[in-house]
Amino acid sequence: MTDPQSGEAAIVLQVSDGAVSLAGRPILRDIDLTVRSGEVVALLGANGSGKSTLVKAIVGLHPLTHGEVRMFGMPLASFDQWHRLGYVPQRSTITQGVPSSVWEVVASGRMSRRRPFVPMLRADRDAITAAIEQVDLTNRTKHQVSTLSGGQQQRVLMARTLASEPELLVLDEPNAGVDLASQDGIASTLAARAAQGATIVVVLHELGPFEPLIQRALVMREGRLVYDGLPGPATERQDHDHHHRPAGRLPLSPGVAAPLDGGA
Amino acid sequence: MFEVLLSPFMIRALVAAAVTGLAAPTVGTYLVQRRLSLLGDGFGHICVTGVALGLLTGTSPTVAAIGIAILGALLIELIRATGKATADVALALLFYGGIAGGLVLISFAGNGANALQGYLFGSITAISWTDVLVSAGLAVTILALSLTLLPQLFAVANDEDYARTTGISVGFYNMLISVLAAVTVSVAMRTVGLLLVSALMVIPVATAQQFTRGFRMTMFTAMGAGLLAALIGVTTTAFVDAPPGATIVLVSLFGFTLTAPIGVLVQRRRKARVPFPLDELPEAHDTVGEPHRHEHGEGCGHLGIEHGDHIDYVHDGHRHAVHGGHYDEH
Known part of the structure; x- marks a missing residue:
């Protein structure tokens, strides 16, 4: 998908002047972001910097309070080609309630391509089988997801998304709480998708096994994008487990408290 | 001794019990998956107003109950869709409003209080063929929708946020599950009674999920367990003078208790198969x-x-x- 005039790859995802407030509290501000077809972008930042909120806003789970998200050129509100988007959440409710099998959970990823009252087609079955195979869980197809390890559950979430054969993959911390072997597995699955031309936006706490894959890094801090460029020293995780408190209050709109202001 | 089972009122009771026993756990599976096991109880409360309206106006209490229950279901999903922490309290208000309103209305209906008893505790041996046919028709509709839309309803109940990103109309399917639950309660109120309807939606599912590994299998097993409990319960009351609704629920609970020790063993064996997290894989060495x-x-x-x-x-x-x-x- 290349623009015939400029020679640049088509824009897959665009956020312009985006802002998100949750329960009246501003979380994201001034987000401008363009992702082109085939790019592999990492979204980095400390805990609480707004990475997950941004990703949820992009896939339509958090409404923007300002600005616009365009997916494959369409405003998100009128976007209807959901099978082109594949979202992998950080946490999921798949292990709760009634038991569900790996196959059933992965099959629910096919919903963006299936119509109500139409039985599962050959193509659906093949896509589900292939997705389970890609994350190396073929021997667990009939297992109950809640009896799998954390890493295997993450791979189930991954397979569920791959089952819809999406062009744009949006992943929220796929390596959080996941054993190294599964992290490597997820990274190599993503590499295979990228090699086939998929566009990938992945939230990461640290690059880890994803490092060779990432072409571009975005760094967030306190709800804003503060870096957009090649992954490198600027994006490497600084071993800080605390925030430096600025003296006084941050220069924000009057009456709006920032997380670092201290006090309530 | 067994000819009592072939008497017309017994056959009607068995048919009504069978359709309820099949339909209630089907919808119940979705409710348990959505962690709304007690929603059926709430609809039971709301239905009291419906029954009272029916008795008061001299129309069919069943039809009135269905109407009010569906209205309640729509209201509940609207409240839930706001996603507020107060939604839980709002539901409680709705449920208690339903039962209190119903009790006040019924007091205006003169002899209605006695009639209400039949709906609160079930009156399966006193139902007519028309009642049975209406129940069966509704149960078939519930089953048809629950089973044909299983992929959509499962996706929404299993992971609502993810389902939204696949373009499914989450609000619609949530509402559909609620409406199905409301109609199920109205259908089952003649069989097990409004106060015990929820039990028949939840206990068979609880029994089934001890052994099953998948959602579909849980639903089918629960349907079998519900059907069995309903038939055994009604048959028992042909020989023992006990209220049929309560007997069905007790049989169902008995089934759960009986299978629980086996269930514990099955669960333990499955848990033992969860692999150890390997922090560091042993590397090949020189x-x-x-x-x-x-x-x-x-x-x-x-x-x-x-x-x-x-x-x-x-x-x-x-x-x-x-x-x-x-x-x-x-």
Whole structure:
């Protein structure tokens, strides 16, 4: 998908002047972001910097309070080609309630391509089988997801998304709480998708096994994008487990408290 | 002794029990998956107003109950869709409003209080063929929708946020599950009674999920368990003078209790199969075959460094440790 005039790859995802407030509290501000077809972008930042909120806003789970998200050129509100988007959440409710099998959970990823009252087609079955195979869980197809390890559950979430054969993959911390072997597995699955031309936006706490894959890094801090460029020293995780408190209050709109202001 | 089972009122009761026993756990599976096991109870409360309206106006209490219950279901999903923490309290208000309103309305209906009893506790042996046919028709509709839309309803109940990103109309399917639950309650109120409807939606599912590994299998097993409990319950009351609704629920509970020890064993075996998280995979290592004049050990003159479960020794500019008949480079 290349623009015939400029020679640049088509824009897959665009956020312009985006802002998100949750329960009246501003979380994201001034987000401008363009992702082109085939790019592999990492979204980095400390805990609480707004990475997950941004990703949820992009896939339509958090409404923007300002600005616009365009997916494959369409405003998100009128976007209807959901099978082109594949979202992998950080946490999921798949292990709760009634038991569900790996196959059933992965099959629910096919919903963006299936119509109500139409039985599962050959193509659906093949896509589900292939997705389970890609994350190396073929021997667990009939297992109950809640009896799998954390890493295997993450791979189930991954397979569920791959089952819809999406062009744009949006992943929220796929390596959080996941054993190294599964992290490597997820990274190599993503590499295979990228090699086939998929566009990938992945939230990461640290690059880890994803490092060779990432072409571009975005760094967030306190709800804003503060870096957009090649992954490198600027994006490497600084071993800080605390925030430096600025003296006084941050220069924000009057009456709006920032997380670092201290006090309530 | 068994001819009582072939009497017309018994056959009607068995048919009504069978359709309820099949339909209630089907919808119940979705409710348990959505962690709304007690929603059926709430609809039971709301239906009291419907029944009271029906008795008061001289129309069919069942039809009035269905109407009010569906209205309640729509209201509940609207409240839930706001996603507020107060939604839980709002539901409670709605449920208690339903039962209190119903009780006040019924007091205006003169002899209605007695009639209400039949709906609160069930009156399966007193129902007519028309009632049975209406129940069966509604139950078939519930089953048809629950089963044909299973992929959509499962996706929404299993992971609502993810389902939204696949373009499914989450709000619609949530509402559909609620409406199905409301209609199920109205259908089952003649069989097990409004106060016990929820039990028939939840207990068979609880029984089934001890053994099953998948959602579909849980639903089908629960349907079997519900059907069995309903038939055994009604048959029992042909010989023992006990209220049928309560008997069905007790049989269902008995089934759960009976299978629970086996269920615990099955669950334990499955849990044991969860793999250990391996923090560090054992890596392939280089070995060196150099000759040694002595065995490394405490006070051998080489610097010892603790390394996991063994001690490495620094030796000619490298670190190694004895492993079987050779030395591993570390």
